[in-house]
Amino acid sequence: MQKLLFTLGRNPKLSMLELASSLQAEKTGFQILDFSEKAALLELPEGIKASELVKKLAGTVKIAQILVEAESKGNDFSELEKKLSGIDFAQDLGKKFYYTINDYSREKNEELEQFLLGCFKQRFKEERLKAMLKWPKQVQGERKESIAPKLLAKRLGKEHLDLSVLEHEGKVLLAKTVAASNPLELAERDYKRPVVKPELITSARLARILVNLAGLERGKKILDPFCGIGSILQEAMLTGHEAVGIEANRENASACEKNLSWCRKKFNLASGFKIYNQDSRRLSGFLKGEKIEAVVSEPYLGPFLRKLPSEKRARGIIAELSELYEKVFAELGKILGKGSKVVFLMPQIQTMEGKKVGVREEVFKKQGFKAYNALEKQMPNAIPVSYKDKENRIERMVYVLVRE
Ligand SMILES: C[S@@+](CC[C@H](N)C(=O)[O-])C[C@H]1O[C@@H](n2cnc3c(N)ncnc32)[C@H](O)[C@@H]1O
Structure with missing residues:
Protein backbone atom coordinates (compact mmCIF):
# COMPACT_ATOMS: atom_id res chain seq x y z
CA MET A 1 0.00 0.00 0.00
CA ASN A 182 -1.96 20.93 -16.31
CA PRO A 183 -4.57 23.73 -16.60
CA LEU A 184 -3.42 24.41 -20.17
CA GLU A 185 -4.75 21.02 -21.27
CA LEU A 186 -8.19 21.93 -19.91
CA ALA A 187 -8.05 25.38 -21.51
CA GLU A 188 -7.27 23.79 -24.84
CA ARG A 189 -10.43 21.69 -24.59
CA ASP A 190 -12.41 24.82 -23.70
CA TYR A 191 -11.16 27.21 -26.35
CA LYS A 192 -9.43 25.36 -29.18
CA ARG A 193 -12.51 23.52 -30.39
CA PRO A 194 -13.94 24.34 -33.81
CA VAL A 195 -17.02 25.98 -32.22
CA VAL A 196 -16.80 27.89 -28.93
CA LYS A 197 -19.78 29.59 -27.30
CA PRO A 198 -18.66 31.06 -23.97
CA GLU A 199 -22.23 31.95 -22.98
CA LEU A 200 -23.32 28.35 -23.36
CA ILE A 201 -20.50 26.08 -22.34
CA THR A 202 -19.90 24.02 -19.27
CA SER A 203 -16.16 24.37 -18.57
CA ALA A 204 -14.03 21.33 -19.35
CA ARG A 205 -13.05 21.22 -15.68
CA LEU A 206 -16.63 21.04 -14.41
CA ALA A 207 -17.66 18.73 -17.27
CA ARG A 208 -14.89 16.27 -16.36
CA ILE A 209 -15.84 16.34 -12.67
CA LEU A 210 -19.50 15.67 -13.54
CA VAL A 211 -18.59 12.73 -15.78
CA ASN A 212 -16.39 11.26 -13.04
CA LEU A 213 -19.21 11.67 -10.50
CA ALA A 214 -21.26 9.18 -12.54
CA GLY A 215 -18.73 6.57 -11.38
CA LEU A 216 -18.92 4.45 -14.54
CA GLU A 217 -16.26 1.95 -15.55
CA ARG A 218 -14.77 2.52 -19.02
CA GLY A 219 -16.64 1.61 -22.17
CA LYS A 220 -20.18 2.51 -21.03
CA LYS A 221 -22.68 4.80 -22.73
CA ILE A 222 -23.34 8.27 -21.31
CA LEU A 223 -26.28 10.48 -22.32
CA ASP A 224 -26.42 14.27 -22.07
CA PRO A 225 -30.05 15.28 -22.82
CA PHE A 226 -29.07 18.99 -23.08
CA CYS A 227 -25.73 18.55 -24.81
CA GLY A 228 -25.22 22.09 -26.23
CA ILE A 229 -21.89 22.15 -28.09
CA GLY A 230 -20.73 18.96 -26.38
CA SER A 231 -18.47 19.87 -23.44
CA ILE A 232 -19.74 17.05 -21.23
CA LEU A 233 -19.82 14.49 -24.05
CA GLN A 234 -16.24 15.41 -24.95
CA GLU A 235 -15.09 14.54 -21.43
CA ALA A 236 -17.18 11.35 -21.52
CA MET A 237 -15.34 10.28 -24.70
CA LEU A 238 -11.95 11.25 -23.30
CA THR A 239 -12.57 9.00 -20.28
CA GLY A 240 -13.34 6.05 -22.55
CA HIS A 241 -17.14 6.22 -22.83
CA GLU A 242 -19.55 6.21 -25.74
CA ALA A 243 -21.43 9.52 -26.00
CA VAL A 244 -25.09 10.17 -26.82
CA GLY A 245 -26.45 13.72 -26.91
CA ILE A 246 -29.79 15.43 -27.38
CA GLU A 247 -29.93 19.06 -28.46
CA ALA A 248 -33.08 20.90 -29.49
CA ASN A 249 -31.32 23.74 -31.28
CA ARG A 250 -30.20 22.71 -34.78
CA GLU A 251 -27.19 25.02 -34.88
CA ASN A 252 -25.93 23.78 -31.51
CA ALA A 253 -26.49 20.15 -32.48
CA SER A 254 -24.36 20.56 -35.59
CA ALA A 255 -21.69 22.49 -33.62
CA CYS A 256 -21.67 19.61 -31.14
CA GLU A 257 -21.01 17.10 -33.92
CA LYS A 258 -18.18 19.25 -35.26
CA ASN A 259 -16.60 19.57 -31.82
CA LEU A 260 -16.83 15.87 -31.02
CA SER A 261 -15.36 14.88 -34.39
CA TRP A 262 -12.45 17.26 -33.68
CA CYS A 263 -11.97 15.74 -30.23
CA ARG A 264 -12.07 12.18 -31.52
CA LYS A 265 -9.45 12.94 -34.14
CA LYS A 266 -7.20 15.16 -32.03
CA PHE A 267 -6.99 12.73 -29.12
CA ASN A 268 -7.13 9.64 -31.30
CA LEU A 269 -10.13 8.19 -29.46
CA ALA A 270 -11.84 4.90 -30.10
CA SER A 271 -15.10 6.08 -28.49
CA GLY A 272 -17.96 7.07 -30.78
CA PHE A 273 -20.87 9.53 -30.46
CA LYS A 274 -24.41 10.09 -31.68
CA ILE A 275 -26.28 13.40 -31.51
CA TYR A 276 -30.07 13.66 -31.79
CA ASN A 277 -31.42 17.06 -32.86
CA GLN A 278 -34.58 16.53 -30.81
CA ASP A 279 -36.51 17.64 -27.72
CA SER A 280 -35.41 15.70 -24.63
CA ARG A 281 -38.95 15.86 -23.23
CA ARG A 282 -39.72 13.04 -25.66
CA LEU A 283 -36.46 11.11 -25.41
CA SER A 284 -37.90 7.66 -24.68
CA GLY A 285 -39.48 7.75 -28.15
CA PHE A 286 -36.33 8.21 -30.22
CA LEU A 287 -33.70 6.63 -27.92
CA LYS A 288 -35.29 3.19 -28.03
CA GLY A 289 -32.28 1.35 -29.43
CA GLU A 290 -29.69 2.99 -27.15
CA LYS A 291 -28.66 1.28 -23.93
CA ILE A 292 -27.86 4.30 -21.76
CA GLU A 293 -25.89 3.52 -18.59
CA ALA A 294 -25.68 6.99 -17.04
CA VAL A 295 -26.87 10.55 -17.62
CA VAL A 296 -24.65 13.59 -17.10
CA SER A 297 -26.02 17.03 -17.90
CA GLU A 298 -25.99 20.73 -17.33
CA PRO A 299 -29.48 21.49 -18.62
CA TYR A 300 -31.00 24.77 -19.71
CA LEU A 301 -30.79 26.93 -16.55
CA GLY A 302 -33.17 29.74 -17.50
CA PRO A 303 -32.71 33.16 -19.10
CA PHE A 304 -29.54 35.20 -18.62
CA LEU A 305 -30.11 37.53 -15.64
CA ARG A 306 -28.32 40.87 -15.86
CA LYS A 307 -29.34 41.84 -12.32
CA LEU A 308 -30.94 40.13 -9.36
CA PRO A 309 -34.59 39.34 -10.15
CA SER A 310 -37.53 39.91 -7.83
CA GLU A 311 -38.70 36.88 -5.87
CA LYS A 312 -41.82 36.72 -8.05
CA ARG A 313 -39.76 36.59 -11.25
CA ALA A 314 -37.36 34.02 -9.77
CA ARG A 315 -40.28 31.79 -8.74
CA GLY A 316 -41.71 32.07 -12.26
CA ILE A 317 -38.39 30.99 -13.84
CA ILE A 318 -37.97 28.11 -11.39
CA ALA A 319 -41.55 26.92 -12.00
CA GLU A 320 -40.92 26.79 -15.75
CA LEU A 321 -37.61 24.99 -15.33
CA SER A 322 -39.14 22.53 -12.85
CA GLU A 323 -41.76 21.59 -15.43
CA LEU A 324 -39.06 20.97 -18.05
CA TYR A 325 -36.84 18.93 -15.68
CA GLU A 326 -39.75 16.87 -14.38
CA LYS A 327 -40.72 15.86 -17.91
CA VAL A 328 -37.14 14.86 -18.68
CA PHE A 329 -36.82 12.88 -15.42
CA ALA A 330 -40.08 11.08 -16.27
CA GLU A 331 -38.57 10.10 -19.64
CA LEU A 332 -35.26 9.09 -18.07
CA GLY A 333 -37.20 6.89 -15.65
CA LYS A 334 -38.48 4.96 -18.67
CA ILE A 335 -35.08 4.25 -20.25
CA LEU A 336 -32.71 3.84 -17.27
CA GLY A 337 -32.22 0.60 -15.37
CA LYS A 338 -32.30 0.35 -11.58
CA GLY A 339 -29.07 1.65 -10.03
CA SER A 340 -28.20 3.93 -13.00
CA LYS A 341 -26.75 7.30 -12.06
CA VAL A 342 -27.88 10.73 -13.15
CA VAL A 343 -25.57 13.71 -12.54
CA PHE A 344 -27.66 16.83 -13.06
CA LEU A 345 -27.19 20.53 -12.31
CA MET A 346 -30.07 22.70 -11.18
CA PRO A 347 -30.05 26.44 -10.55
CA GLN A 348 -30.63 28.31 -7.34
CA ILE A 349 -31.51 31.95 -7.96
CA GLN A 350 -30.67 34.72 -5.53
CA THR A 351 -33.43 37.36 -5.44
CA MET A 352 -33.22 41.10 -4.83
CA GLU A 353 -35.09 40.53 -1.57
CA GLY A 354 -32.15 38.40 -0.40
CA LYS A 355 -33.88 35.03 -0.78
CA LYS A 356 -32.71 31.93 -2.63
CA VAL A 357 -35.17 30.15 -4.88
CA GLY A 358 -34.37 26.67 -6.18
CA VAL A 359 -35.91 23.58 -7.75
CA ARG A 360 -37.71 21.28 -5.32
CA GLU A 361 -36.43 17.72 -4.98
CA GLU A 362 -39.93 16.35 -5.77
CA VAL A 363 -39.06 17.02 -9.41
CA PHE A 364 -36.83 13.91 -9.46
CA LYS A 365 -38.13 12.05 -6.39
CA LYS A 366 -41.60 11.64 -7.94
CA GLN A 367 -39.98 10.03 -10.96
CA GLY A 368 -38.10 7.40 -8.94
CA PHE A 369 -34.69 9.03 -8.38
CA LYS A 370 -32.94 9.67 -5.08
CA ALA A 371 -29.73 11.40 -4.00
CA TYR A 372 -26.58 9.26 -4.09
CA ASN A 373 -23.56 10.12 -1.96
CA ALA A 374 -20.32 8.22 -2.67
CA LEU A 375 -18.96 9.40 0.70
CA GLU A 376 -22.00 8.99 2.94
CA LYS A 377 -19.88 8.01 5.94
CA GLN A 378 -17.25 10.74 5.64
CA MET A 379 -19.46 13.60 4.33
CA PRO A 380 -23.10 12.92 5.23
CA ASN A 381 -25.72 15.05 3.41
CA ALA A 382 -23.17 16.25 0.87
CA ILE A 383 -25.68 16.16 -2.01
CA PRO A 384 -26.46 18.63 -3.54
CA VAL A 385 -23.09 20.37 -3.75
CA SER A 386 -23.24 24.07 -4.46
CA TYR A 387 -21.04 25.21 -7.36
CA LYS A 388 -20.35 28.84 -8.06
CA ASP A 389 -17.67 30.29 -10.27
CA LYS A 390 -16.44 33.73 -11.22
CA GLU A 391 -17.99 33.67 -14.69
CA ASN A 392 -21.46 32.55 -13.70
CA ARG A 393 -23.75 34.47 -11.35
CA ILE A 394 -26.22 31.65 -10.93
CA GLU A 395 -25.46 29.21 -8.16
CA ARG A 396 -25.60 25.71 -9.59
CA MET A 397 -26.57 22.78 -7.39
CA VAL A 398 -24.86 19.54 -8.39
CA TYR A 399 -27.05 16.48 -7.82
CA VAL A 400 -25.83 12.92 -8.09
CA LEU A 401 -28.93 10.71 -8.27
CA VAL A 402 -29.61 7.04 -8.58
CA ARG A 403 -32.57 5.33 -10.24
CA GLU A 404 -34.44 3.38 -7.55
C1 LIG B 1 -26.58 25.00 -20.60
S1 LIG B 1 -26.68 24.50 -22.23
C2 LIG B 1 -25.69 23.05 -22.22
C3 LIG B 1 -24.26 23.35 -22.25
C4 LIG B 1 -23.43 22.14 -22.61
N1 LIG B 1 -23.13 21.36 -21.43
C5 LIG B 1 -22.16 22.61 -23.29
O1 LIG B 1 -21.15 22.77 -22.64
O2 LIG B 1 -22.23 22.92 -24.47
C6 LIG B 1 -28.31 23.90 -22.42
C7 LIG B 1 -28.64 23.42 -23.83
O3 LIG B 1 -29.91 22.77 -23.77
C8 LIG B 1 -30.61 22.99 -24.99
N2 LIG B 1 -32.04 22.71 -24.73
C9 LIG B 1 -32.93 23.49 -24.09
N3 LIG B 1 -34.13 22.86 -24.01
C10 LIG B 1 -33.96 21.64 -24.58
C11 LIG B 1 -34.82 20.53 -24.76
N4 LIG B 1 -36.08 20.54 -24.33
N5 LIG B 1 -34.33 19.43 -25.39
C12 LIG B 1 -33.04 19.40 -25.81
N6 LIG B 1 -32.19 20.44 -25.67
C13 LIG B 1 -32.64 21.54 -25.06
C14 LIG B 1 -30.26 24.43 -25.35
O4 LIG B 1 -30.41 24.67 -26.72
C15 LIG B 1 -28.80 24.52 -24.86
O5 LIG B 1 -27.92 24.27 -25.93
Missing part, protein backbone atom coordinates in the same frame (compact mmCIF):
# COMPACT_ATOMS: atom_id res chain seq x y z
CA GLN A 2 1.07 3.61 -0.53
CA LYS A 3 -0.08 6.85 1.04
CA LEU A 4 -0.88 9.72 -1.28
CA LEU A 5 -1.78 13.31 -0.50
CA PHE A 6 -4.27 14.93 -2.90
CA THR A 7 -4.36 18.74 -3.06
CA LEU A 8 -8.01 19.58 -3.70
CA GLY A 9 -9.32 22.20 -6.12
CA ARG A 10 -11.58 25.20 -5.45
CA ASN A 11 -14.60 23.08 -4.49
CA PRO A 12 -13.22 20.52 -2.02
CA LYS A 13 -16.54 18.70 -1.52
CA LEU A 14 -16.91 18.14 -5.23
CA SER A 15 -13.24 17.13 -5.51
CA MET A 16 -13.67 14.55 -2.74
CA LEU A 17 -16.78 13.08 -4.35
CA GLU A 18 -15.05 12.98 -7.73
CA LEU A 19 -12.06 11.19 -6.23
CA ALA A 20 -14.17 8.60 -4.39
CA SER A 21 -16.50 7.96 -7.37
CA SER A 22 -13.56 7.48 -9.76
CA LEU A 23 -11.74 5.07 -7.47
CA GLN A 24 -14.95 3.14 -6.79
CA ALA A 25 -15.64 2.90 -10.55
CA GLU A 26 -12.23 1.42 -11.18
CA LYS A 27 -12.72 -0.95 -8.24
CA THR A 28 -9.58 0.39 -6.59
CA GLY A 29 -9.61 -0.38 -2.89
CA PHE A 30 -8.85 2.81 -0.98
CA GLN A 31 -9.12 4.29 2.46
CA ILE A 32 -9.51 7.95 3.29
CA LEU A 33 -7.26 8.56 6.27
CA ASP A 34 -7.87 12.29 6.60
CA PHE A 35 -9.27 15.21 4.63
CA SER A 36 -9.74 18.93 5.03
CA GLU A 37 -10.70 21.91 2.87
CA LYS A 38 -7.28 21.78 1.25
CA ALA A 39 -6.10 18.20 0.98
CA ALA A 40 -6.99 14.53 1.38
CA LEU A 41 -4.74 11.75 2.63
CA LEU A 42 -5.52 8.35 1.11
CA GLU A 43 -4.14 4.85 1.35
CA LEU A 44 -4.10 3.12 -2.04
CA PRO A 45 -2.65 -0.03 -3.61
CA GLU A 46 0.97 0.22 -4.85
CA GLY A 47 0.10 -0.14 -8.55
CA ILE A 48 -1.91 3.09 -8.74
CA LYS A 49 -0.18 5.66 -10.94
CA ALA A 50 -0.47 9.22 -9.65
CA SER A 51 0.28 10.63 -13.12
CA GLU A 52 -2.75 8.82 -14.59
CA LEU A 53 -5.01 9.79 -11.69
CA VAL A 54 -4.13 13.47 -11.90
CA LYS A 55 -4.94 13.44 -15.62
CA LYS A 56 -8.31 11.88 -14.95
CA LEU A 57 -9.41 14.02 -12.01
CA ALA A 58 -10.29 17.64 -12.75
CA GLY A 59 -10.87 18.51 -9.08
CA THR A 60 -7.38 17.50 -7.94
CA VAL A 61 -4.55 20.00 -8.32
CA LYS A 62 -1.63 17.72 -7.54
CA ILE A 63 -0.73 14.40 -5.92
CA ALA A 64 2.15 13.89 -3.51
CA GLN A 65 3.65 10.70 -2.21
CA ILE A 66 4.31 10.38 1.51
CA LEU A 67 8.02 9.69 1.92
CA VAL A 68 8.48 10.20 5.65
CA GLU A 69 6.34 9.61 8.71
CA ALA A 70 7.82 10.64 12.04
CA GLU A 71 6.53 10.98 15.59
CA SER A 72 6.43 14.58 16.71
CA LYS A 73 6.75 15.00 20.44
CA GLY A 74 5.87 18.62 21.08
CA ASN A 75 8.36 20.48 18.99
CA ASP A 76 11.04 17.85 19.07
CA PHE A 77 11.67 16.99 15.44
CA SER A 78 14.73 14.80 15.93
CA GLU A 79 13.07 11.66 14.53
CA LEU A 80 11.91 13.64 11.51
CA GLU A 81 15.42 15.02 11.02
CA LYS A 82 16.92 11.54 11.13
CA LYS A 83 14.44 10.13 8.64
CA LEU A 84 14.82 13.07 6.27
CA SER A 85 18.56 12.62 6.13
CA GLY A 86 18.12 9.18 4.56
CA ILE A 87 16.28 10.47 1.51
CA ASP A 88 17.72 12.00 -1.64
CA PHE A 89 15.17 14.69 -2.43
CA ALA A 90 17.10 16.25 -5.28
CA GLN A 91 17.29 13.00 -7.23
CA ASP A 92 16.42 13.61 -10.93
CA LEU A 93 16.87 17.38 -10.52
CA GLY A 94 19.87 19.28 -11.82
CA LYS A 95 22.29 21.30 -9.72
CA LYS A 96 19.95 24.26 -9.90
CA PHE A 97 16.25 24.13 -9.08
CA TYR A 98 13.37 25.78 -7.26
CA TYR A 99 11.63 24.24 -4.27
CA THR A 100 8.48 24.83 -2.24
CA ILE A 101 7.20 23.59 1.09
CA ASN A 102 3.42 23.60 1.56
CA ASP A 103 1.74 23.07 4.90
CA TYR A 104 -1.56 21.17 4.69
CA SER A 105 -2.06 20.70 8.42
CA ARG A 106 -5.32 21.94 9.90
CA GLU A 107 -3.42 24.22 12.24
CA LYS A 108 -0.28 25.95 11.15
CA ASN A 109 2.80 24.95 13.13
CA GLU A 110 5.34 27.77 12.85
CA GLU A 111 8.06 25.76 14.63
CA LEU A 112 7.67 22.85 12.23
CA GLU A 113 7.80 25.17 9.22
CA GLN A 114 10.90 26.90 10.53
CA PHE A 115 12.54 23.56 11.27
CA LEU A 116 11.88 22.29 7.74
CA LEU A 117 13.02 25.51 6.10
CA GLY A 118 16.28 25.45 8.07
CA CYS A 119 16.79 21.75 7.50
CA PHE A 120 16.43 21.89 3.71
CA LYS A 121 18.41 25.11 3.37
CA GLN A 122 21.36 23.66 5.21
CA ARG A 123 21.15 20.38 3.39
CA PHE A 124 21.09 21.80 -0.12
CA LYS A 125 23.99 24.06 0.84
CA GLU A 126 26.03 21.09 2.03
CA GLU A 127 25.20 19.23 -1.17
CA ARG A 128 26.35 22.29 -3.16
CA LEU A 129 23.03 22.61 -4.91
CA LYS A 130 21.60 25.93 -6.03
CA ALA A 131 18.14 25.41 -4.58
CA MET A 132 15.91 28.49 -4.56
CA LEU A 133 13.01 28.58 -2.15
CA LYS A 134 9.62 29.84 -3.39
CA TRP A 135 7.58 30.78 -0.37
CA PRO A 136 3.77 31.06 -0.47
CA LYS A 137 2.47 34.58 -0.94
CA GLN A 138 0.22 36.07 1.69
CA VAL A 139 -3.02 37.31 0.14
CA GLN A 140 -5.16 39.19 2.66
CA GLY A 141 -4.46 36.91 5.57
CA GLU A 142 -4.82 33.81 3.43
CA ARG A 143 -1.93 31.95 1.95
CA LYS A 144 -1.81 31.38 -1.76
CA GLU A 145 -0.04 28.39 -3.33
CA SER A 146 3.62 29.22 -3.73
CA ILE A 147 3.68 28.27 -7.37
CA ALA A 148 1.00 28.65 -10.04
CA PRO A 149 -0.37 25.24 -11.16
CA LYS A 150 0.57 26.05 -14.77
CA LEU A 151 4.18 26.57 -13.83
CA LEU A 152 4.31 23.59 -11.50
CA ALA A 153 3.02 21.26 -14.25
CA LYS A 154 5.80 22.53 -16.52
CA ARG A 155 8.65 22.42 -14.05
CA LEU A 156 7.83 19.49 -11.77
CA GLY A 157 10.51 16.86 -11.59
CA LYS A 158 12.84 18.80 -13.89
CA GLU A 159 13.48 22.12 -12.19
CA HIS A 160 11.08 22.13 -9.27
CA LEU A 161 10.86 20.13 -6.06
CA ASP A 162 7.44 20.52 -4.42
CA LEU A 163 7.21 19.29 -0.85
CA SER A 164 4.22 19.16 1.50
CA VAL A 165 3.92 18.66 5.19
CA LEU A 166 0.89 17.41 7.11
CA GLU A 167 0.38 16.69 10.79
CA HIS A 168 -1.79 13.63 11.15
CA GLU A 169 -2.59 11.63 14.31
CA GLY A 170 0.45 12.81 16.25
CA LYS A 171 2.82 12.28 13.33
CA VAL A 172 4.49 14.59 10.86
CA LEU A 173 4.13 13.39 7.28
CA LEU A 174 6.38 14.73 4.57
CA ALA A 175 5.35 14.28 0.94
CA LYS A 176 6.90 14.96 -2.45
CA THR A 177 4.62 15.97 -5.33
CA VAL A 178 4.83 13.33 -8.03
CA ALA A 179 2.11 14.54 -10.43
CA ALA A 180 0.44 17.88 -11.12
CA SER A 181 -2.55 18.70 -13.31
